[in-house]
Amino acid sequence: MKQIEECYQILKDPNGYVKRFKAESGRKVIGTFCSYAPEEIILAAGAHPFRLFGSGEKIRLAEAHLQSYCCSLVRGALEDALGGRLAFLDGVVFPHTCDSIQRLSDIWRLNVPACFHLDLILPVKLDTDGARQYMIDVLRRFRGELGEKLSVTISDEELRAAIRICNRIRAALTRIYALKGERPEILKGSVLYALVRAAMIMDRTRAASFLEEVAAEMEKESTSKAAAWPKKRIFLSGGVCNHPDIYTIIEEAGGEVVGDDFCTGSRYFSGLIDEKADPVTAIADRYLERVVCPAKHRGLTNRADHLVRLAREKQARGVIFFLLKFCDPHAFDYPYLKEALDQAGVPSMLLEVEDRLSADGQLRTRFEAFVEMI
Amino acid sequence: MAEKDEEKEKRKIKTVAKMKEIMTAYYIDAKTAGQTGKKVAWITSGGPVEPLIAMDVIPVYPENHGAMVGASKMGADLCGKAEAMGYSSDLCSYARADIACAPINGGPIGGLPRPDMLVCCNNICGTVMKWYEVQARFFKVPLFILDTPFCHTGFSAEAKRYVKGQINEYIAFLEKACGKRFDYDRIKEVGRLSVQGQRLWQEILDTAMNRPAPISAFDAFFHLALIVTLRGTQQTVDYYKMLLAEMRQRVSEGIGAVPREKYRLLWDNLPVWYRTKWLSEKFASHDACLVADTYTSAWCGALRYVDENDFLGSMAECHTRIYLNIGVDEMARQVIEMADKYDVDGIVMHSNRSCKPYSFGQYDIQRIIREQKGIPTLMIEADMVDERSFSEGQIETRIDAFIEVLKGKKS
Ligand code: SF4
Ligand code: SF4
Ligand code: SF4
Numbered sequence: 096m097k098q099i100e101e102c103y104q105i106l107k108d109p110n111g112y113v114k115r116f117k118a119e120s121g122r123k124v125i126g127t128f129c130s131y132a133p134e135e136i137i138l139a140a141g142a143h144p145f146r147l148f149g150s151g152e153k154i155r156l157a158e159a160h161l162q163s164y165c166c167s168l169v170r171g172a173l174e175d176a177l178g179g180r181l182a183f184l185d186g187v188v189f190p191h192t193c194d195s196i197q198r199l200s201d202i203w204r205l206n207v208p209a210c211f212h213l214d215l216i217l218p219v220k221l222d223t224d225g226a227r228q229y230m231i232d233v234l235r236r237f238r239g240e241l242g243e244k245l246s247v248t249i250s251d252e253e254l255r256a257a258i259r260i261c262n263r264i265r266a267a268l269t270r271i272y273a274l275k276g277e278r279p280e281i282l283k284g285s286v287l288y289a290l291v292r293a294a295m296i297m298d299r300t301r302a303a304s305f306l307e308e309v310a311a312e313m314e315k316e317s318t319s320k321a322a323a324w325p326k327k328r329i330f331l332s333g334g335v336c337n338h339p340d341i342y343t344i345i346e347e348a349g350g351e352v353v354g355d356d357f358c359t360g361s362r363y364f365s366g367l368i369d370e371k372a373d374p375v376t377a378i379a380d381r382y383l384e385r386v387v388c389p390a391k392h393r394g395l396t397n398r399a400d401h402l403v404r405l406a407r408e409k410q411a412r413g414v415i416f417f418l419l420k421f422c423d424p425h426a427f428d429y430p431y432l433k434e435a436l437d438q439a440g441v442p443s444m445l446l447e448v449e450d451r452l453s454a455d456g457q458l459r460t461r462f463e464a465f466v467e468m469i
Numbered sequence: 470m471a472e473k474d475e476e477k478e479k480r481k482i483k484t485v486a487k488m489k490e491i492m493t494a495y496y497i498d499a500k501t502a503g504q505t506g507k508k509v510a511w512i513t514s515g516g517p518v519e520p521l522i523a524m525d526v527i528p529v530y531p532e533n534h535g536a537m538v539g540a541s542k543m544g545a546d547l548c549g550k551a552e553a554m555g556y557s558s559d560l561c562s563y564a565r566a567d568i569a570c571a572p573i574n575g576g577p578i579g580g581l582p583r584p585d586m587l588v589c590c591n592n593i594c595g596t597v598m599k600w601y602e603v604q605a606r607f608f609k610v611p612l613f614i615l616d617t618p619f620c621h622t623g624f625s626a627e628a629k630r631y632v633k634g635q636i637n638e639y640i641a642f643l644e645k646a647c648g649k650r651f652d653y654d655r656i657k658e659v660g661r662l663s664v665q666g667q668r669l670w671q672e673i674l675d676t677a678m679n680r681p682a683p684i685s686a687f688d689a690f691f692h693l694a695l696i697v698t699l700r701g702t703q704q705t706v707d708y709y710k711m712l713l714a715e716m717r718q719r720v721s722e723g724i725g726a727v728p729r730e731k732y733r734l735l736w737d738n739l740p741v742w743y744r745t746k747w748l749s750e751k752f753a754s755h756d757a758c759l760v761a762d763t764y765t766s767a768w769c770g771a772l773r774y775v776d777e778n779d780f781l782g783s784m785a786e787c788h789t790r791i792y793l794n795i796g797v798d799e800m801a802r803q804v805i806e807m808a809d810k811y812d813v814d815g816i817v818m819h820s821n822r823s824c825k826p827y828s829f830g831q832y833d834i835q836r837i838i839r840e841q842k843g844i845p846t847l848m849i850e851a852d853m854v855d856e857r858s859f860s861e862g863q864i865e866t867r868i869d870a871f872i873e874v875l876k877g878k879k880s
Binding site: 159160161162164165191192193194195197198199200201202204205206214216217218219220223225226228229232233236389390392395396418420421423424426427428429430431433447 | 599603627634638832
């Protein structure tokens with residue numbers, strides 16, 4: 096598919112892509128940190144939301160600001176900013192989630208002066224009326240502050256238009272994921288990863304139509320007779336996955352990824368926004384209803400219930416937890432999630448990654464052993 | 470370092486015995502709650518304890534328990550047990566130790582009394598919320614979260630509304646958990662005692678403005694327990710009055726916390742619980758006294774926001790705008806304020822692997838202090854409870870070198 100080629104081109108050099116896009120479109124570029132950054136409001140302001148991950152450069156400059164026991168995502172993003180690799184950003188948005196991003200926001204504000212800085216101090220608990228009202232208040236404030244920084248007023252109409260685009264992206268990705276779950280052989284895991292990832296980087300209007308095309312093509316292909324499928328169905332669980340290679344390694348080890356609950360995966364696109372309701376309230380409601388991030392609270396078993404349900408729905412034979420080292424929120428949830436899976440009879444394994452995947456065959460061997468066991 | 474026994478005796482803080490007595494009685498009370506029919510709530514150190522006192526609920530502090538685990542050098546073992554339960558070794562060691570204690574009644578006092586409810590305020594970190602979720606699942610008891618939005622650069626009107634609303638939710642939660650009405654008269658009295666206790670605590674810490682300082686941070690780490698645990702009781706007020714009187718007495722007699730105070734230092738971050746004695750002797754051997762710290766002063770930092778006549782009403786602000794819930798630049802500003810107030814020669818920062826919100830940003834605070842005040846700082850890497858992260862040789866060398874720097878500046 097030619098769309099996939101386009102995707103790979105973008106992912107090869109996201110910064111290069113966005114710089115070109117900025118020059119051509121004249122749009123301001125706003126860096127975002129997590130799946131609680133309201134892309135809809137940024138789009139409605141006529142700006143372009145660009146998800147930051149850290150380019151994986153060696154940590155040198157960030158060393159002077161963040162200790163070694165901080166996750167690679169946070170250190171990596173700061174390294175890029177201090178190294179001048181993000182000079183094209185006009186602004187950056189920090190949704191409040193974990194303790195590490197919280198401090199990154201401060202450190203960024205004090206040390207990366209070139210772009211404007213907005214904090215989005217979201218509620219941490221998401222299951223009370225008061226929290227809902229506060230979430231709405233925070234998003235309203237953000238709408239005003241962003242508009243001020245960009246010297247625009249964001250109208251409800253513009254917000255609705257942006258919501259429609261984001262909904263199209265989400266709906267298309269949902270279809271693609273569903274098809275991947277049904278017929279894993281028609282799309283490689285690494286391609287799935289690339290599609291979601293590219294959607295966080297590229298022009299969103301283009302992303303919407305492009306993903307719809309991919310979904311349509313997949314639907315066509317899926318009508319063909321399914322080949323016998325000997326591979327074992329694997330579900331991935333965790334926060335942010337920055338390592339497309341793991342899909343290939345899993346596939347080579349005899350597994351096939353049929354779904355995930357990553358923020359760089361299904362959490363990014365799950366839940367559509369009501370297009371008729373008050374737009375800010377509707378954006379807030381999606382955040383409140385979507386499965387919770389471990390740095391937020393919504394009942395005591397929300398994530399486990401969700402994980403077990405998804406693993407069953409996708410008929411996963413096993414779950415691989417993919418956790419970043421020094422990521423507290425996810426590390427705290429791991430034992431109870433594992434226990435919930437154990438009780439549901441779904442085997443799992445844990446992979447903890449510091450920043451890079453180990454290059455030796457150790458990972459391959461572990462995956463092979465796991466796939467064989469399940 | 471050969472100080473005569475008599476000298477040593479003179480230097481000892483006499484109220485320590487009383488403090489131990491109060492804490493023992495408190496833990497016995499808490500541990501026998503099952504028999505006396507009293508309810509027990511586990512609560513975070515930054516949480517609103519006064520409503521519990523007003524409801525006759527016994528507050529229990531897992532963090533204080535964590536400190537006891539650390540001080541009894543049981544940290545490495547319990548943290549290891551938590552790791553065997555699947556909890557990463559990079560998580561906060563208070564949380565790890567406590568989670569490991571719960572199923573086996575482990576630790577120095579045979580486990581904490583079983584909670585009837587959990588009260589978690591996330592003004593200190595996100596860790597406590599995850600930790601209390603774990604315990605709420607384990608003990609199957611209700612959990613109340615007081616969500617205090619982080620104040621990067623200020624406290625917004627909507628955040629204030631949100632927290633204020635939660636104070637009412639908290640009261641409703643307590644009424645349900647205790648099966649009785651909240652006593653709005655009683656909370657006024659408890660609030661008054663709480664403020665009085667905080668003021669006394671501030672006054673005690675302030676006696677360290679004297680030269681020599683009659684009290685050091687190491688003493689404060691110990692005497693802190695009451696303002697955390699039994700804030701809002703007459704007992705705490707009485708105790709701190711005694712301690713304050715003793716400190717004033719020491720000031721008038723010129724008794725210092727260290728025999729020959731030459732260098733005055735400020736400590737940042739939590740104590741290294743399993744090495745307080747070693748560190749205190751180490752610094753004293755260099756004639757250095759830790760005259761103040763950012764940790765124990767956090768329990769009177771809210772005084773600037775408290776309204777004695779509307780204790781419940783001002784609670785939202787007091788709990789949200791605490792030291793750890795503010796931006797790094799504001800923290801630096803407060804550290805500098807303390808450095809000036811206590812007239813310190815240097816700052817010792819504990820880069821604490823366990824506590825990310827306290828430790829990330831320390832490098833910038835260090836830089837800001839250097840730029841604005843030119844005060845030397847020492848960074849030591851350790852962990853408050855897990856002694857596996859403590860490298861004695863390395864830390865000793867760094868302290869020695871730091872003192873040399875101070876010497877150079879003084880001469
Ligand atoms: S895990 Fe939470 S903090 Fe991390 S990207 Fe996802 S939503 Fe954001
Ligand atoms: S949620 Fe985890 S991975 Fe994400 S920024 Fe926080 S610590 Fe890092
Ligand atoms: S030590 Fe730090 S991370 Fe641990 S409970 Fe206390 S504030 Fe939270």
